[in-house]
């Protein structure tokens with residue numbers, strides 16, 4: 001159940017990628033491009049890690065952001 005929640009929040013943030021045109025662009029950095037990938041949003045995800053209730057959701061979101069950040073640094 002916990003892993004499911006983490007996965008779900010990771011998938012939810014992926015909707016952001018689907019709104020972009022083109023959906024996938026290997027030369028584009030998602031960070032600060034999509035509305036859910038801005039520094040303000042990232043700050044919010046980190047804040048979600050603090051309360052126990054939202055920690056798993058926050059974790060899923062932060063993991064997604066980290067994965068995108070790695071993608072960007074590999075360009």
Ligand SMILES: [Zn+2]
Nearest residue numbers: 013030064068
């Ligand atoms: Zn992303």
